[in-house]
Amino acid sequence: MKITVQTLMKLAQEGQKITMLTCYDASFAATLDEAGVETLLVGDSLGMVMQGADSTLPVTLEDMAYHVRCVARGARNALIIGDMPFGSYQESPQQAFASAAKLMQAGAHMVKLEGGAFMADTTRFLVERGIPVCSHIGLTPQYVNTFGGYRVQGKSEDDAARIRADARALADAGASMVLMECVPAALAGAITAELPVPTIGIGAGPEVSGQVLVIYDMLGVYPGKKARFVKNFMPEAGSIAGAVKAYVHAVKNGSFPAAEHCF
């Protein structure tokens, strides 16, 4: 069965965890789809894991559209989310729509954009025009130069309150999902409890509607720094398909993430 925005809402309401992995090509898309991964994120992390850059900033809209097209050819049931790359949506809602339309025409079913309450107008503009939006808050990697590194966000009371207000504003603006990266588990849990839409976590603890990891991290292929939230599923599974199935199982039964993966 095709996964839709409605499926995701239903899973979250029933307390069933949503699974997401990043995906950049048709063969992995087929493997993940077959393993029952509900959502495939064509992440701008491809700049780091596929292109070898040291941040996500060099990734272009053309790069993203190419990989979305590849993934769309391999997936059957999974819902495909296209990451909006740096510089393709921050100028105006109009710029965001033109960029998002390219990803939708390449085969995405939803786009993801980084940023808090100030992205509410852009979010509403896209949603009203038929483009479902996943909002990305907390550690937003396109701000690495502002943050001075990939650091946990929302540790102080003020920062936590701001992130909480961001989540509410984006849901109010029509976001279909809110992804939280590297925030304290308690904060992500509190936000999930008060939002009307599903939340996805990466380094955000277990009390969210679903989990995402970069596929090359959970297969132990990425040679760069291993963040605290990463688990390599390959050693215990022995094959790529097995590792993906173990991830789906672990997210569904709540055994991933464990305390050691959380902030």
Ligand SMILES: Nc1nc(=O)c2c([nH]1)NC[C@@H]1CN(c3ccc(C(=O)N[C@@H](CCC(=O)O)C(=O)O)cc3)CN21
């Ligand atoms: N391979 C890969 N995996 C990712 O998860 C990922 C990318 N690339 N590229 C884009 C961003 C960058 N991300 C990162 C990268 C490093 C940390 C990291 O090392 N965090 C520290 C937190 C330090 C602290 O504030 O205490 C950690 O120990 O996990 C977090 C997110 C997440 N995204």
Ligand SMILES: CC(C)C(=O)C(=O)O
């Ligand atoms: C790490 C996830 C959330 C992402 O945005 C990406 O892969 O680009």
Ligand SMILES: [Mg+2]
């Ligand atoms: Mg991204």
